[in-house]
Amino acid sequence: METPTLTYLNDGHGLASWLLTKDHKRIAILYLVSITAFFAVGGFFALMVRLELLTPAGDLLSSETYNKMFTMHGVVMVFLFLVPSIPATLGNFFIPIMVGAKDLAFPRINLLSWYIYVLAGIFTLYSALSGGVDTGWTFYTPYSTAASNTHVMSAALGVFIAGFSSILTGLNFIVTIHRMRAHGMTWFRLPLFVWAHYATSLIMILGTPVIAITVLLVAAERALHLGIFDPALGGDPVLFQHLFWFYSHPAVYIMILPAMGVVSEIVQAFARKNIFGYSFIAFSSLAIAVIGFLVWGHHLFVSGQSVYAGLIFSFISFLVAIPSAIKVFNWTATIYKGAVSLDAPMLYAIGFIGLFTIGGMTGLFLAAIGLDIHVHDTYFVVAHFHYIMVGGAIMGYLGGLHYWWPKMTGRLYNEPWARVGAIVVFVGFNLTFFPQFIAGYLGMPRRYHAYPPEYQVFNVFSSAGASILAVGYIVPLIYLTYSLFKGRRSPADPWGARGLEWEIPSPPPTANFTVSPVVTHGTHQYAPSKEVGIV
């Protein structure tokens, strides 16, 4: 099939047509390229950490260098990859199309958010290249303000700036979803992907400003020797922890909610069934966003927080499990008795459901105060949040990227290789992080570059798994890039999926729709049986 028609990809050529674009689809591609680059940077730091931990002795890196490695890994992965990953790429590309609009409400602000993101990346890279920062991605005071002599300032400013990029993305999504829906696109006809991003955007606009002011105070305290968080000057370091986690715990939901939105789309398309309990999934996204703001204190169980506050935070943390479980049960019920086809996006989605369940359940362990005191600051915690962030968010991201790749690029990727890639990622991920649960439960603390030899067996498994995981990430990079040049042309709807995005050509024209659509059905209209051909 030829594509002589004008698409967003051939509507304007040259670097300037990309760098000055106001088209949400092109900005999504700009984000895709830049977050992939930062994913590689963050991955490099992770590999250095895993290489060091292969042996009990601290032989590869000095303890100072090791501290910088895990700090830069966390800062880059959290602020420059995970937070923008799905929203800024898939969300940016598909939310306007899914609501039936020509663009996001504020196209120029959308482009601005990308430039702000790039500026944040430059600050962070400068921090890394000029010697790194060793405070951990959490920047705990007073170490970060009074003791550390590394490049805290540029890293903190990098986080501060990245926050504005995230705020602008969230603001744009909220206004778009409120004001840009096509005729007939009622709230309860919206795809669940859009609902998930609405909840995500709420967290972005309510939480991100708080981390912004917090790291700004850290920077001011470092530069001007203020005493706001420094106990030596009468300040309170626990106040920093409260402010930091007020954003940084909800930030986990910024990472996981969009992935949940992706999974809600994929399970329907590849089980050929309408979602089970649409409104429950929609409202559970909002419930996660709201309850997620009230649980930050579970990071402070051993920080001298009042016991009564601890009790309440523990209880509310348990409550988050309810909307999360609703989603898992509803996805499972959607797949149940569906005409399931195990294409790569579905493999990622099923992987997500399993890994998210493990990550979520171990989160309940950590919400229980007694158990948390035992495993606090151990590899149990590290394993738990990697099950959510890597096993959950990145699996969702990769699943969504595969699912919508034909729409975004107009090309089909190599499906057998994609399935192999998905399986390698799943195996590599579990081999990396499952042993860390055991090592952590047995008492191995996080953030040390040397450890007693009895933990070595778990770390060898973990490092071996990390190398497999790295292969699992490189394989898609190769066949997806290859598909750009040699892949078969994709029809408008290669999966037989439902949704406005599948009713317009692949790749979409610049204006998305030739005439503004009038929506007559909910977007989740799948045939009850396998009567549609599966490509």
Next chain:
Amino acid sequence: MSDAGAEHYPGPLHTPPVHEEPGVAGHPPHHPQLRHHFDDMDQQAEASTLGMWVFLVTEIMFFGGLFLAYLVYRSAYSTGFQEASNHLNVYWGAANTIVLIVSSLTMALAVRAAQTSAPPKTQVGWIVATMVLGAAFLGVKVVEYTDKFTHHLVPGANFQWTGEHPEAAEIFYSLYFCMTGLHALHMIIGLGIMTVIAIMAWRRQFDASYYTPVEVSGLYWHFVDIVWIFLFPLLYLIGFHYH
């Protein structure tokens, strides 16, 4: 629009619209200020105002972090904060409060002038009046900051306090400079915005059919004023009865 077709495999989710695209047959042409991705001016105006409201929510959370820090330390060091607050000049603060409230009035009148298609001179006049008041506020702030510098009340190496609670006083002045400094930064940004708005008004871009930029800039201006309304009593008035 029923969902009755859900039992069998339905057709496309959307149908071509029954009405023509606006601006084609017999419809009035687009307003020159309508961006291509909006259907009409109402949608565009609603999007802009909602966008500004959402942005102001982020601003509330941004200042909220500082207000929380203030709350924590004021309850921890309540006497020390009163002692430190006593060294701020209530009269300068009160004068600035009045200046900002009046600037909110002139801002509201600027929006009103655009809404009612008043002549550009009137629109620009109210906007410039707002800017003059904003600049006056910043001028007073400069006087106050200079005073703090000369009296060694700026936190850091040169901070000197002869009173009873030097630690609390230094934290108070840390918060004072962070809060009023960020507020002043917002005022400066506001002056920049108002400069653009004044130029646009001078070029006759605003009338009853299109005044959203004035309106949303006004929302921002009022917000920055309201922040000061909270800062003034929290910083200046708590030491009023301290001896």
